[in-house]
Amino acid sequence: MSSPLYQILADILGDLSKHMSSGERYARLMEAWLRLVPSDACALLQLQDDHLVPRAVDGFGSDMLGRHFAVAEHPRLAKILHNRQYVRFDLNSELPDPYDGLIPTEDGHLHVHDCMGASLYIDEKPWGVITLDALTPGTFDQVEAHLLHTLVRITEAAIKTAGLIEHLESKAERQSQVAKAVSKHGEHFKFIGKSQAFKKLTTEINTVAKSDLTVLVTGETGVGKELVAQSLHLASNRHEAPMVAVNCAALPESLIESELFGHVSGAFSGATKNRSGKFELADGGSLFLDEVGELPLSAQAKLLRAIQSGDIQRVGSDAQLKVDVRIIAATNRDLSQEVAQGRFRSDLFHRLSIYPIAVPSLRERQSDIGPLAGYFLTRMQSKLGNISLVLSLPAQHALMAYSWPGNVRELEHVLSRAALKANAARHPNERIAVLEPKHLGLDESLPELPVASVTALQNKRGEFQIADLRNTVDAFQGDYIRQALEHFNGNKSLAAKALGIDKSNFHRLIKRLNIH
Numbered sequence: 001m002s003s004p005l006y007q008i009l010a011d012i013l014g015d016l017s018k019h020m021s022s023g024e025r026y027a028r029l030m031e032a033w034l035r036l037v038p039s040d041a042c043a044l045l046q047l048q049d050d051h052l053v054p055r056a057v058d059g060f061g062s063d064m065l066g067r068h069f070a071v072a073e074h075p076r077l078a079k080i081l082h083n084r085q086y087v088r089f090d091l092n093s094e095l096p097d098p099y100d101g102l103i104p105t106e107d108g109h110l111h112v113h114d115c116m117g118a119s120l121y122i123d124e125k126p127w128g129v130i131t132l133d134a135l136t137p138g139t140f141d142q143v144e145a146h147l148l149h150t151l152v153r154i155t156e157a158a159i160k161t162a163g164l165i166e167h168l169e170s171k172a173e174r175q176s177q178v179a180k181a182v183s184k185h186g187e188h189f190k191f192i193g194k195s196q197a198f199k200k201l202t203t204e205i206n207t208v209a210k211s212d213l214t215v216l217v218t219g220e221t222g223v224g225k226e227l228v229a230q231s232l233h234l235a236s237n238r239h240e241a242p243m244v245a246v247n248c249a250a251l252p253e254s255l256i257e258s259e260l261f262g263h264v265s266g267a268f269s270g271a272t273k274n275r276s277g278k279f280e281l282a283d284g285g286s287l288f289l290d291e292v293g294e295l296p297l298s299a300q301a302k303l304l305r306a307i308q309s310g311d312i313q314r315v316g317s318d319a320q321l322k323v324d325v326r327i328i329a330a331t332n333r334d335l336s337q338e339v340a341q342g343r344f345r346s347d348l349f350h351r352l353s354i355y356p357i358a359v360p361s362l363r364e365r366q367s368d369i370g371p372l373a374g375y376f377l378t379r380m381q382s383k384l385g386n387i388s389l390v391l392s393l394p395a396q397h398a399l400m401a402y403s404w405p406g407n408v409r410e411l412e413h414v415l416s417r418a419a420l421k422a423n424a425a426r427h428p429n430e431r432i433a434v435l436e437p438k439h440l441g442l443d444e445s446l447p448e449l450p451v452a453s454v455t456a457l458q459n460k461r462g463e464f465q466i467a468d469l470r471n472t473v474d475a476f477q478g479d480y481i482r483q484a485l486e487h488f489n490g491n492k493s494l495a496a497k498a499l500g501i502d503k504s505n506f507h508r509l510i511k512r513l514n515i516h
Helices: 003-016 022-036 075-081 145-183 196-208 225-234 253-261 297-309 335-340 346-352 362-383 393-401 407-425 451-455 469-487 492-499 503-512
Strands: 041-048 051-058 087-089 114-122 125-134 215-218 243-247 286-290 326-331 355-358 388-391 432-435
Touching (some): 003 145, 022 041, 022 051, 022 125, 022 145, 051 125, 075 087, 075 114, 075 125, 114 145, 125 145, 196 355, 196 362, 215 225, 225 243, 225 286, 253 297, 297 346, 335 346, 362 388, 362 393, 362 407, 388 407, 469 492, 469 503, 492 503
Parallel strands (some): 215 355, 243 286, 286 326
Antiparallel strands (some): 087 114, 114 125
């Protein structure tokens, strides 16, 4: 191998270790060809859908990079592409030149000149071609065949390696973007409050945030457990890495393992390609396991192993992957009771509850209702054309008097609906929409307490009747949900919203209680 070829090979290999765009890589490869095979015009073209698309050019007009060459319409290019040896065209060749008019000449046409090219194959599949043109006939007479052959092989290897690098960079960037997008979920909401219960909560968050301890966030539906998780992550040393959230209640049991740990192609029906799980996406950051109490026992065992060791295994793969994640879990269930009933593993419960944080209900934060209402109404104003939304005094009293079974989430939904109603009733010339108690509709949000559930706890003499607690609670829930569904004419979405229950949890509860 000649000395210049050694240097070119060294330069190409050196480029592979540098961060650069694919366009820059292709331009550098073409420059290497021009150093060994001087010519007036050189083009590197990639095959895409039966067209050859220029990726790097030299010696052509400015419009060359915008052109596509249909292989079937350009016999010279077709001959180069389908021949595994380099092709040099006879000076008297009658095949039309695809570059006629594209290489600047005095009269704009290509007359008798030297023209040759070579096909480029990656994994035995055509990738494209490289073409060289010299305006002086005989320019390529002294080019050695073995030199061209070697340069073609080097170019193919460089293109393949560069493609792998680009694929990995693209994959890493995509995963990073996905993870960061998930971590931003909820950041547009503010954590607002001034009550003693709220201050105690923020103190707990600040105490544990900087550590890597596993945190179990508990509280009723709608209290803002995800916002607590967001606050923990953003105040942690992992805040620059993503926080990935997974709703355990929304996952079909058959897909839980794949969702958490990923899978490889062919692991099961429908697994057409490798897929990273939530643990991999959260590597270096935090993993938020929402509604963790809904996980089936089979998934709990695998989750425990992953948390304890930091090792995960994609479904269908024998390879162990090491991940570094901080676990934040949340549930509206009493997991200690779930453990006692055999529905949750005690070892996983103790592993998750290293630092428990109980989020207070809105009933315990009554002084926060006003500031929260102001925040939600301000957000609604921008959606309604910056109309001022104002709560009347009776409406403020109604908000304070309501029990808020759906907590902060219910407050937001009630105010959003009320704002739309008040805005619809506003006179077009008015810039202020006043929210009245009738707009809030709080007296219509829930059905009346089912009498049947109360009387079920008494015997015929009206005395208190001791019964199995779980069965009694299930009976109460069943009656209450049936009346709620009847109240909303069987609309499960409206019933779930009125009861302050997440839709997926509501459907799961209906199924468990055998409600038709």
